Amino acid sequence: MTNLLHNIGYFFREAKTIVRLNLLSNMVSLISTGLIFFILAMVVAGWWISIDVIEVIQGEAEINVYFDESLNAADLQDLIKGIGSIEGVREVRLVDEKEAYARMEEILGEEARVLEFFEDNPFNPFIEVKIHLEQITSILEKLTSTQDVAYVRDNQEILERLRSLSRVLEFSGYLAAVAVGISTLVIVSHMIRLEIYNNREQINTLRLLGAPESFIGLPFLIVGILLTLSGGLVAASMSHLVLNQIYAQMAGPLPFIPLPPFAAFARKLAALIILLSIGLGLTGSLVGLSSEKGN
Structure with a gap:
């Protein structure tokens, strides 16, 4: 570990060289991951806003x-x-x-x-x-058996549809997160394998000199994390601009929709996308390195 920290400057220089040697391919990968994370950000934003609105409506049930x-x-x-x-x-x-x-x-x-x-x-x-909407069935049973109650208008069908919509939105959000995660892992692991293939002569030379696999693989790991982190930052910036426009448009004709506070909501979404980008970049890089280990 001490040796790795001592050579951290070397690892970043090697990562820079790897990116520069395949600049076009890396730029395409960055744009792809940025768009994927942007789609995820929009899906998650829609999911969170919808759930928030439904919770408010349910609170008024x-x-x-x-x-x-x-x-x-x-x-x-x-x-x-x-x-x-x-x-x-x-x-x-x-x-x-x-x-x-x-x-x-x-x-x-x-x-x-x-x-x-x-x-x-x-x-x-x-x-x-x-x-409380989740207790509507038991409440109706008690009301209908209460003396002096002539009729109960429960709107149960509408309220149940709200509950169903909430579950559908939650499932869609998780499904989108899984799809984006798999797509990102595939892109990053494929990119790492490609970088390893393009630099196979230098890697073989380092192996002949006795360099450990961790020493050889760390620059590629840094490249994968930086790639997805950059894509996450691009997605976070794009989603901030788009959400700002959405909030501005909805504030006029639809002021009654209870949107969450923009600043806190945007920060929460950006933090999620950036953390996911780092985690997926690290995981995808490790997958790519492990698949090429020993080649």
Whole structure:
């Protein structure tokens, strides 16, 4: 180890020479890895944003409980208190007829004038129940068996679709990460094998002089890591610019979508891509070296 550290300058000079001798091939490899990591960054960014948005929507998941309107105020409060005590219920509040009417006016917008044809308020009061989505089944079972509950509007189909979409996005993110990892390993290991083949005479000379395999292989290892690290830095820079434009575009027409804070999100994504690029570069280089060991 001491000998390797003492010769670190030599290893980097050799790595520089290896890159310069096959500059065009290395540039193509760098661009390829940069594009691969950029695609990964966009997939991961979309995955993270989608999951974040879905989590926010899930956090607002609610069901509406309609009750027997003959209940007096005391019994109604007891019902609300009982619903609030159900496991998985986060918040309970009463929505009266006026608020229900106002909400429908807001939803209908310009078409709200149709409500003027009704002499009386057509909407009934209900209890708005915000829940933890993963416990919706048990909550519904308890609500439907609760006395004085006339009807439960659960929106279960929509909420279940949100849960399914969340799982699909998570699976897609992992699948993209695996695909990019395999592609990068193949590119880097192939490049290292090619570099070893192109420098086989110098390598054989070093072996005849008694140089250990670690001494011979370290410059190639450095080349592989620098290649993927450079590709990761390029991808991180490109993804930062693209995400900045996406945030700017969505802030105008779609301000209601709860995007994560840009600065922290961009730093997190860049750190992931750079760490992956180093790890994949190291792994791919070791694979390439091991496959050519002894040749």
